[in-house]
Amino acid sequence: MVDTxxxxxxxxxxxxxxxxxxxxxxxxxxxxxxxxxxxxxxxxDLEIRPGEVVALAGENGAGxxxxxxxxxxxxxxxxxxxxxxGKRIPDVPGAVARRGVAVVWQDLALCDNLDVASNLLLxxxxxRVLLSDTRFHARAKALLAGLGIPLPDTTRxxxxxxxxxxxxxxxxxxxxxxPRLLVLDEPTASLGVKESAQVxxxxxxxxxxxxxxxxxxxxxxxxxxxxxxxxxxRHGRLVADAxxxxxxxxxxxxxxxxxxxxxxxxxxxxxxxxLVDRLASADPSSSLALILSALGGAxxxxxxxxxxxxxxxxxxxxxxGMPAALMRAWAELPFGVGGGPVGRAAAAGExxxxxxxxxxxxxxxxxYLVAGTGVGSLAVPVxxxxxxxxxxxxxxxxxxxxxxxxxxxxTLYAGYAASAVERERLLGEVxxxxxxxxxxxxxxxxxxxxxxxxxxxxxxxxxxxxxLQSDEVALVSVPADALNDAEAVGWAASxxxxxxxxxxxxxxxxxxxxxxxxxxxxxxxxxxxxxxxVTFSAPGGPMALVAGWDHLSGAPEGAxxxxxxxxxxxxxxxxxxxxxxxxxASALRRSHQLQRGFLSRLSHELRTPLTAIRGYASSLxxxxxxxxxxxxxxxxxxxxxESSRLGRLVDDLLDFxxxxxxxxxxxxxxxxxxxxxxxxxxxxxxxxxARVDVDCPAGLPAVWADHDRLEQVFVNLMDNAVRHNPPxxxxxxxxxxxxxxxxxxxxxxxxxxxxxxxxxxxxxGAPPGKGALDEVVVTVVDDGGxxxxxxxxxxxEPRGQRRGPTAGAGLGLSISKGIVDAHGGRIELGxxxxxxxxxxxxxxxxxxxxxxxxxLPRA
Numbered sequence: 001m002v003d004t005x006x007x008x009x010x011x012x013x014x015x016x017x018x019x020x021x022x023x024x025x026x027x028x029x030x031x032x033x034x035x036x037x038x039x040x041x042x043x044x045d046l047e048i049r050p051g052e053v054v055a056l057a058g059e060n061g062a063g064x065x066x067x068x069x070x071x072x073x074x075x076x077x078x079x080x081x082x083x084x085x086g087k088r089i090p091d092v093p094g095a096v097a098r099r100g101v102a103v104v105w106q107d108l109a110l111c112d113n114l115d116v117a118s119n120l121l122l123x124x125x126x127x128r129v130l131l132s133d134t135r136f137h138a139r140a141k142a143l144l145a146g147l148g149i150p151l152p153d154t155t156r157x158x159x160x161x162x163x164x165x166x167x168x169x170x171x172x173x174x175x176x177x178x179p180r181l182l183v184l185d186e187p188t189a190s191l192g193v194k195e196s197a198q199v200x201x202x203x204x205x206x207x208x209x210x211x212x213x214x215x216x217x218x219x220x221x222x223x224x225x226x227x228x229x230x231x232x233x234r235h236g237r238l239v240a241d242a243x244x245x246x247x248x249x250x251x252x253x254x255x256x257x258x259x260x261x262x263x264x265x266x267x268x269x270x271x272x273x274x275l276v277d278r279l280a281s282a283d284p285s286s287s288l289a290l291i292l293s294a295l296g297g298a299x300x301x302x303x304x305x306x307x308x309x310x311x312x313x314x315x316x317x318x319x320x321g322m323p324a325a326l327m328r329a330w331a332e333l334p335f336g337v338g339g340g341p342v343g344r345a346a347a348a349g350e351x352x353x354x355x356x357x358x359x360x361x362x363x364x365x366x367x368y369l370v371a372g373t374g375v376g377s378l379a380v381p382v383x384x385x386x387x388x389x390x391x392x393x394x395x396x397x398x399x400x401x402x403x404x405x406x407x408x409x410x411t412l413y414a415g416y417a418a419s420a421v422e423r424e425r426l427l428g429e430v431x432x433x434x435x436x437x438x439x440x441x442x443x444x445x446x447x448x449x450x451x452x453x454x455x456x457x458x459x460x461x462x463x464x465x466x467x468l469q470s471d472e473v474a475l476v477s478v479p480a481d482a483l484n485d486a487e488a489v490g491w492a493a494s495x496x497x498x499x500x501x502x503x504x505x506x507x508x509x510x511x512x513x514x515x516x517x518x519x520x521x522x523x524x525x526x527x528x529x530x531x532x533x534v535t536f537s538a539p540g541g542p543m544a545l546v547a548g549w550d551h552l553s554g555a556p557e558g559a560x561x562x563x564x565x566x567x568x569x570x571x572x573x574x575x576x577x578x579x580x581x582x583x584x585a586s587a588l589r590r591s592h593q594l595q596r597g598f599l600s601r602l603s604h605e606l607r608t609p610l611t612a613i614r615g616y617a618s619s620l621x622x623x624x625x626x627x628x629x630x631x632x633x634x635x636x637x638x639x640x641x642e643s644s645r646l647g648r649l650v651d652d653l654l655d656f657x658x659x660x661x662x663x664x665x666x667x668x669x670x671x672x673x674x675x676x677x678x679x680x681x682x683x684x685x686x687x688x689x690a691r692v693d694v695d696c697p698a699g700l701p702a703v704w705a706d707h708d709r710l711e712q713v714f715v716n717l718m719d720n721a722v723r724h725n726p727p728x729x730x731x732x733x734x735x736x737x738x739x740x741x742x743x744x745x746x747x748x749x750x751x752x753x754x755x756x757x758x759x760x761x762x763x764x765g766a767p768p769g770k771g772a773l774d775e776v777v778v779t780v781v782d783d784g785g786x787x788x789x790x791x792x793x794x795x796x797e798p799r800g801q802r803r804g805p806t807a808g809a810g811l812g813l814s815i816s817k818g819i820v821d822a823h824g825g826r827i828e829l830g831x832x833x834x835x836x837x838x839x840x841x842x843x844x845x846x847x848x849x850x851x852x853x854x855x856l857p858r859a
Contacts, residue, residue, distance in 0.1 A: 023086075025050045025212050026071065026181055031080035033066050033236075040066045042236040043080070048181070053203075053213045055227035055244075057220070059256050063236040064216050068183055071214070072096055072103045084181070100180035104170045106189060110158050116140065117154035120173050147172050148205055150198075164195025171202055175211070182206065183214045188222065200226060220249050232256055287420035288318040295392070295413040296320055299406060303375075303395035306417060307333060307342050309388055314339060314346055317390065326369045340366050342391045345379035349388060351407055352379045378406065382414045382421070389421050436561045439467025443565055447572035456572070457490040464565050465492040468558040470547040471529075474499035475569060476507035477543050489543070500548065506531040507544035518566055520559035532558055534566040539577035545569060609642035616642075664822050666706040670852065673703055673710075673776060673842075677733055680714035688722040694733045701737065703776055704845050704852045709819045713827075716812040717780045717838055725784025729835075734779045737844075774844050775825070781837040787829065795829045824850070 024047035033041040041063045048054050058064045069075040071082055073089055073096035082089045089096050110119050117140035140154040149168045151161075158166065167187055174182055184203070188196040203226055207213060217223055223230050224244050232240035232255040240247075240255040253259075292304045305319035305327065314333040322330075333339035336347045341362040345352040354360035355376045357367060363377070375395050382390040392414050442463040446456045457475065465473040472493030491499040506523050510533040523531040533546045545566045547558060616635040620627065627635070674696045681692050703710075714733070721731040787795065796817040820827045824846050830837035845852060 023050075024048060024083075025052075025085065026214075027083040027086070028067070028071070029081050029083065031067070031070055031077045031082060033063075033070060033075060034078045040236050041070070041077075044233070044236075044238045046231060046238065046241070048212060048214060050180075050212055051207075051210045052229065053207050053215060053227045055215045055217060055223035055230045056233065057217065057223060057230055057252060057256060058233035061235075062233040062256075064233055065185065067233070068103065068185055068214070068216060071181075071183060072101060097177075097179075101183065102174035102177070102179035102181070103183040104167075104174045104185060104187060106186040110166060110170060112157075112159040115155050115157055116151055116161075116169060119158050119169060120144070120154070120176065122173070124176065143176055144172055147175055147202070149202060162195060163191045164198045167191060167195070167199050168202060171199070171206075175206065179211070181212045181214065183216070185216045186218065187215070188217070188219065196222075220252050223252070224249060234258060287424065288417060289320070291413055291417050291420060292318055292320045292392075295394070295410065298409055298413070299394060301394050301396055304393065305330070306382070306390055306392045307346075308382075308390040308421065309346070314342055314391060322395070323369070326366065329366055329369060337362075338365060340364075341377050341379040342393055345381050345391045345393075346388060349381055349383070351381070351411070353377070353407070378410060380407070380410045380414050382417045384418050384422055389418050392417060435467055436564075439463055439561060440564050440568070442467075443568050447568055453572060453576045454490075457569075458492065460565075460569070460572075461490050461492040464561070465547070467561055468532075468547050470532075470549050470558070472499055472503055473545070473547045474503050474507070475543060475545050476504055477538070477540060499546075503531060503546050503548050506533055506548075507546045510535050510546075511542050511544050518563055518570075520562045522559075532562050534562045536566050536570045538570055538573045540573070543569075543573075609646040612642040613639050613646070664818060666709060666822055668704055668706055668850070668852070670702040671705045671707045671710065673700055673735060673778070676707055676710050677714055677735070677778075679707075680711045680718060681733075683711070683715045684718060684722065688719070691722060691729065692718055692731045692733065696735045697737075700735060700776070701774075701844055703842055704850075705823050705842065706819075710823075710842075713816045713819050713840070714778070714780070716816050720812060721780065721782040721784065721836065725782055725835075729782050729784040731780065731782045734781075736777050737774055738777055776842045776844060778840045778842070779837065780840070781830075781832065781835060783835040786834065787836050792829070792831075796827070 026046075026048040028044055028046040031041055031044045032039065044063075044067060046054075046067075056064050056067070066075060070077050071089070073091050073093045076091040084099055084101065087099075089099065089101070111122065114122070117137045120140045120143060121136070137154045141152070144151050144154070149172050151165060151169060151172075158169065161169065171182075171184070171187070187199050187203070191199065200222065203213065203215070207226070215223065215227055227244055229241065229243050230247070230252055231238060232252060234256060240252070242251075288306055292306060296302050296304050302321040303323075305322050306317050307314040307330070308317045312335065314335065316327060316331050319327055330340075330342065333343050336343050339346065341352045341354055341360075344362050352362055353376075354362055357363040357370045357375050357377060360367075360377075363370070374397070376397065377393055377395055379391050379393045381388055382392055392410060394410060443460045446460045446463065447453075449456065451459065461473050461475060472491065474491035474493070475489045476499075477489050493499055510521055510523070518534060518536045521533050521535075523533060529548060529550045531546055531548050533544050535542060535544045537543075545562060547562060616639045619625070620632065620635055674694075677694050677696065681689050681694060684692065718731055718733070722729065796813045817827050820840055820842070823842055825840060825842040827838060827840045830839055
């Protein structure tokens with residue numbers, strides 16, 4: 001049986017009338033090798049021509065490695081001879097290598113303690129190269145680049161290389177001297193798919209350059225991809241020598257194992273094994289095409305197609321070699337008679353065989369498409385565990401016999417098709433679940449993170465839209481007592497203007513008729529699209545999370561994701577409401593603490609002048625005491641001073657109350673800021689006014705403001721700078737204009753104010769005033785002791801404790817800030833290197849209702 005197969009394979013390698021082959025590069029003539037009583041190689045005759053790639057196949061123990069060792073000069077044949085270019089190869093490996101034969105052994109023989117360059121050039125180092133490490137590695141890189149081997153780092157230790165890289169390095173070392181014959185002994189036996197592909201690619205490149213290669217391998221598919229001929233050894237004898245174009249892989253397997261090469265059962269089994277391997281590594285979307293291709297080869301029928309069940313129809317999913325007109329008509333088929341043989345097989349749930357479409361009743365609806373071609377058909381249902389999945393249809397030659405074996409074969413492949421469809425369905429479900437989980441994770445991380453709720457809401461809704469693969473998503477708040485006043489709290493849609501009116505209408509509808517129970521409700525709209533809505537109770541009232549699809553696909557599958565997302569949004573809204581309530585409670589407690597401290601402080605401040613007034617007045621009214629004129633004048637002076645102090649305290653209290661209540665009224669007019677500052681300085685005691693320097697540039701524009709209120713601000717700041725600092729402290733007031741034009745008087749501060757402009761003042765970075773025009777900046781800076789640390793964070797709050805024996809009610813800065821804010825400006829505390837700095841920004845002219853009349857002339 002073996003000899004018959006051998007003769008068959010050998011005969012198929014040579015075609016009659018073909019030109020004479022070139023002279024052999026390698027000739028193996030009658031080589032036999034005996035180890036003791038065992039005959040390992042038995043009379044092998046083999047020739048390899050220049051530029052040819054020959055694969056040496058055989059099972060373990062067939063004698064492949066021994067034959068290779070004979071060719072490499074490592075083993076002397078017991079009988080016979082090995083010739084290279086007609087000259088006998090000596091039995092010395094070094095001499096064989098010098099004759100142009102290189103071998104890459106299966107164990108590679110690399111030195112793991114050396115780097116890539118040292119392994120590559122091992123035994124071929126030159127003295128001058130060794131003296132220069134740079135030249136040594138440059139030579140190695142050039143050699144690798146010339147072979148197209150991707151090993152750029154020649155300093156890397158070989159031990160750290162992957163299996164494929166080590167194999168490529170071994171091949172490169174064998175090719176460094178450009179051998180005439182390269183022997184590869186199992187080059188990919190222990191490599192993965194990717195690494196094997198690298199080695200094969202290099203082998204093809206060497207073949208393209210004309211290198212003669214002898215490949216020893218167990219991988220039959222690899223032999224057919226690379227080799228020109230396949231030589232098979234079995235029990236030390238050469239049993240097959242044939243071109244890869246003239247034989248089938250099954251024939252090689254049969255020759256290796258000693259079976260008849262044309263065994264049909266074995267060929268079908270090998271084909272099925274190959275199909276299983278390809279299906280395991282193929283993309284699910286290409287599985288049906290692979291199955292049809294394999295089935296066509298098994299049946300010898302090149303025209304096949306498969307339809308899958310979609311609802312109440314059968315839709316063509318894949319085809320091979322089918323007539324284009326027929327496939328256009330069969331793109332979508334009904335069950336039953338109208339679907340031809342495909343529809344009949346699907347409706348009956350059993351195979352439908354027709355020997356001739358021209359006379360078959362099943363082909364009646366489509367007979368015009370095959371008239372004159374004479375075809376038959378075999379339609380076999382594809383069934384899963386509990387349902388019909390589709391139908392495989394095979395076109396056959398007319399009147400061909402569809403025996404039981406053919407039907408069983410199609411049924412077998414239909415099982416593979418059912419498994420492939422179920423696998424793709426399960427993979428789709430897993431992918432959808434993973435998408436749902438990833439979307440929920442992203443939503444939770446966004447809503448629970450540090451991002452503010454308003455911004456996080458937009459990110460979460462966009463993630464939900466991507467996860468649902470919908471066209472738009474919106475979170476809609478609809479007051480229960482005003483359903484027509486729907487408002488989109490957040491949305492994500494391709495339309496940049498906001499959610500569609502249909503989406504908002506759906507939210508209004510579900511909130512008006514469905515309890516807020518967190519369950520998803522599908523709603524069809526008027527454009528054959530779908531909306532999916534989830535209603536839930538939120539702190540601000542009932543809300544609806546609505547998603548929209550232009551088409552039906554995707555809406556039902558998103559129910560679980562919508563419900564989870566709605567629950568996450570509800571929790572985020574509740575958390576935000578809780579945080580807001582907590583902040584309000586904290587602010588209220590702080591306000592109460594400030595009020596209590598302020599009232600305690602104020603009661604003391606009011607009591608002090610009242611007590612003094614009452615004491616001096618009662619002394620003057622004593623009937624039994626006569627006061628001299630100087631004493632009466634002194635008492636009256638103290639009464640007047642304390643009355644004035646009491647008046648200031650009451651005025652501050654009224655101003656502060658008006659500012660807190662938002663009812664502070666301004667009497668605006670065009671004001672000359674120079675006059676305002678001069679008037680403020682004049683209000684100070686003469687000794688204090690002498691320590692204040694005012695610097696106003698010429699041409700300072702008038703400001704639309706309340707003269708008296710601005711004067712009150714600057715009096716307060718100047719007085720604080722003088723009263724709360726050591727004697728001799730100087731105060732500097734500087735004015736400049738900033739805006740679209742060149743600053744007026746924008747000189748840098750000197751003395752105590754130097755560097756103040758670069759200080760990080762409280763309120764720095766605040767937006768400019770409401771007006772769209774230029775603004776005036778007034779800087780009040782002193783060279784005193786500076787602001788206490790406890791005031792830096794909140795300089796404009798009412799002070800609950802005394803700052804010193806000269807402190808008043810502690811309302812001055814708070815009132816000043818309220819007056820400046822009422823003018824549309826801002827006041828900020830700077831941090832100079834010494835002293836205290838306040839910077840007041842005042843708009844020159846306001847827009848809107850506070851704008852000056854156009855017919856009013858400026859000062």
